[in-house]
Amino acid sequence: MTETSDDPDDTSDDGSVVDPAEVEHVAELARVRLDEDERELFAEQFAEILDAFAALDEVPETDREEPLVNVMRPDEVDESLSQSAALANAEETEDGFFVGPKVS
Amino acid sequence: MAVEYNAFITEASIDGADDGPLAGTTVAVKDNISTKGVTTTCGSDMLADYVPPYSATVVERLTDAGAQIVGKTNMDEFGMGTTTETSAFGPTRNPVAPERVPGGSSGGSAAAVAAGEADVALGSDTGGSVRCPAAFCGVVGIKPTYGLVSRYGLVAYANSLEQIGPIAPTVAEAAAVLDVIAGPDPNDGTTRDPNATTDGDVSTDYAAAADGDAEGLTVGVPTELFDGADERVVETVEAAIDDLVAAGATTTTISLPSVEHAVEAYYVIAMSEASSNLARFDGVRYGHRAEADGNWNESFAATREEGFGAEVKRRILLGTYALSAGYHDEYYAKAQDARAWVRQDFEAAFETVDVIASPTMPVLPFELGESLDDPLQMYLADANTTPVNLANLPAISVPAGEADGLPVGLQLVGPAFEEATVIRAASAVEGE
Numbered sequence: 001m002t003e004t005s006d007d008p009d010d011t012s013d014d015g016s017v018v019d020p021a022e023v024e025h026v027a028e029l030a031r032v033r034l035d036e037d038e039r040e041l042f043a044e045q046f047a048e049i050l051d052a053f054a055a056l057d058e059v060p061e062t063d064r065e066e067p068l069v070n071v072m073r074p075d076e077v078d079e080s081l082s083q084s085a086a087l088a089n090a091e092e093t094e095d096g097f098f099v100g101p102k103v104s
Numbered sequence: 105m106a107v108e109y110n111a112f113i114t115e116a117s118i119d120g121a122d123d124g125p126l127a128g129t130t131v132a133v134k135d136n137i138s139t140k141g142v143t144t145t146c147g148s149d150m151l152a153d154y155v156p157p158y159s160a161t162v163v164e165r166l167t168d169a170g171a172q173i174v175g176k177t178n179m180d181e182f183g184m185g186t187t188t189e190t191s192a193f194g195p196t197r198n199p200v201a202p203e204r205v206p207g208g209s210s211g212g213s214a215a216a217v218a219a220g221e222a223d224v225a226l227g228s229d230t231g232g233s234v235r236c237p238a239a240f241c242g243v244v245g246i247k248p249t250y251g252l253v254s255r256y257g258l259v260a261y262a263n264s265l266e267q268i269g270p271i272a273p274t275v276a277e278a279a280a281v282l283d284v285i286a287g288p289d290p291n292d293g294t295t296r297d298p299n300a301t302t303d304g305d306v307s308t309d310y311a312a313a314a315d316g317d318a319e320g321l322t323v324g325v326p327t328e329l330f331d332g333a334d335e336r337v338v339e340t341v342e343a344a345i346d347d348l349v350a351a352g353a354t355t356t357t358i359s360l361p362s363v364e365h366a367v368e369a370y371y372v373i374a375m376s377e378a379s380s381n382l383a384r385f386d387g388v389r390y391g392h393r394a395e396a397d398g399n400w401n402e403s404f405a406a407t408r409e410e411g412f413g414a415e416v417k418r419r420i421l422l423g424t425y426a427l428s429a430g431y432h433d434e435y436y437a438k439a440q441d442a443r444a445w446v447r448q449d450f451e452a453a454f455e456t457v458d459v460i461a462s463p464t465m466p467v468l469p470f471e472l473g474e475s476l477d478d479p480l481q482m483y484l485a486d487a488n489t490t491p492v493n494l495a496n497l498p499a500i501s502v503p504a505g506e507a508d509g510l511p512v513g514l515q516l517v518g519p520a521f522e523e524a525t526v527i528r529a530a531s532a533v534e535g536e
Contacts, residue, residue, distance in 0.1 A: 023421065026421045026424050026425045026428065027405075027417075027421055028405075029424050029428065030379060030383075030408075030420050030421055030424040031383075031386075031401060031404040031405045031408055032405060032408045032409060032412065032417050032420060032421065033405040033406055033408070033409035034409065034417070035409075038414070038417070042417075042418060042421065045418065045479055045480070046418075046421075046422060046425070048480050049371075049422065049479065049480050049483070050422075050425075052368060052480055052483075052484075053368045053371065053372055053426075053435060055365060055368055056365060056368050056369060056372070056434075056435065056438040056439060056441075056442060057438065058365065059362075059365050059369070059438050059441050059442045059445060060441070060445065061441055062441040062442075062444040062445045062448070063444065064440060064441065064443075064444040065444075066444075071293040071294075073290065081157050081158070085157040086157065088155070088157060089153075089154055089155065089157075089389065089390035089391070090388065090389055090390065091387060091388075091393040092393075098388050098389055099388075100386075100388045100400060101388075101396070101398075101399065101400040101402075101403035101404070102399060102400065103399060103400055104399045104400075
């Protein structure tokens with residue numbers, strides 16, 4: 001995936017980093033379990049996709065001044081969901097609380 | 105009919121008010137837009153049984169205007185796809201060519217309209233997801249200016265890019281839906297009043313703008329959005345631009361060099377935002393929950409393995425990668441530079457032209473299954489639609505004609521909050 005690069009320093013920096021172990025590391029960060037086939041397929045696909053994304057290197061540094069304004073409003077008490085409606089989609093609840101998996 | 109194309113995930117009826125501008129109109133709603141009491145799956149096993157406790161603002165506005173909701177339409181899982189094949193509920197077929205995809209990710213909405221199963225529909229457009237299926241199914245789709253339409257109740261994929269927009273058989277019908285759903289919403293702090301954000305007065309009477317009058321309109325034709333497109337698509341789109349000229353418009357060739365990098369920038373930003381947005385699906389408050397022993401990290405990871413399909417996992421992981429230490433500057437920061445560059449390019453172009461014309465999609469509708477194993481090929485098909493989301497602009501896809509019996513869409517892009525201009529231009533192409 002680095003055939004277009006003449007700089008040997010570049011080759012160590014892309015392509016080779018996307019091995020199944022790297023995919024597994026990212027999957028752990030994202031809390032997504034993968035099976036081995038998926039890890040290998042993703043490693044292959046990510047190398048190709050990240051190679052395409054590397055074209056962003058050609059983008060000049062650009063002034064990113066955004067016309068952003070804060071949108072404020074008075075803090076007013078309004079209707080909200082009832083506790084039972086808010087809990088209705090949960091797999092497990094107890095005494096009006098969500099029940100999550102154990103911490104450790 | 106409904107079964108034939110798999111356009112709907114859930115058929116349901118939500119009645120509208122007795123009268124109003126959309127009285128008697130049936131609407132199909134993309135299944136990532138919340139409908140109180142009616143399952144909203146996002147095309148995912150993760151939300152297969154999720155029943156929202158409230159409705160999206162756009163749904164309230166439609167039913168208040170007299171429209172009847174007839175069902176929730178099939179879509180690429182969480183909006184992540186260009187073909188409506190990544191749905192956990194099976195692919196939707198293109199009513200014009202049933203062995204082809206309807207485009208995506210709002211493919212069910214476009215197919216429902218093309219097949220006559222609903223008068224109009226709502227989709228959501230993060231990188232082309234309204235315009236692409238409109239083009240592939242031979243109907244009209246509008247991606248509004250960022251901030252024109254409330255996203256309250258839209259299940260988020262990439263918040264900084266997405267807008268809900270109408271799909272309809274004609275420009276006038278799509279504009280009539282936009283009239284109803286547009287406008288500020290206290291529940292979405294990113295909505296804006298068009299006249300408070302633009303220098304002059306802009307028309308917000310969208311249906312009235314569909315008058316077929318292109319007299320005096322200057323149409324910019326950017327070479328970059330024609331290069332590399334299928335020749336049959338280019339010929340069909342050029343013929344539609346000739347129709348605009350016949351209706352009184354003039355054309356001028358323009359250059360938008362930044363758009364060459366738009367699709368990469370779009371995917372880096374969308375995936376990064378997705379990796380954050382979809383972190384909420386942990387099986388605790390809603391959604392699928394795996395039977396898993398172990399600690400909460402293991403439980404969440406098992407839930408997310410079972411609940412998400414391959415394309416969603418791919419994007420969450422690539423987004424996590426792009427934001428992770430050591431890669432942030434290489435991908436995310438560069439993508440934001442590209443986004444600013446694209447916006448500046450469009451701003452400069454709109455100093456001399458009123459609208460910018462191009463093919464909506466550079467390709468004809470894919471055959472079913474053709475792009476599923478090649479995610480990069482699918483991403484690159486979004487080259488012409490993604491610049492518009494990066495620049496927060498309004499755009500419409502209107503049928504340009506057919507090539508080899510398959511629909512081709514003409515995309516018209518306008519300056520921010522000038523929906524009326526793109527609607528007027530599109531109405532001059534229609535029926536020519």
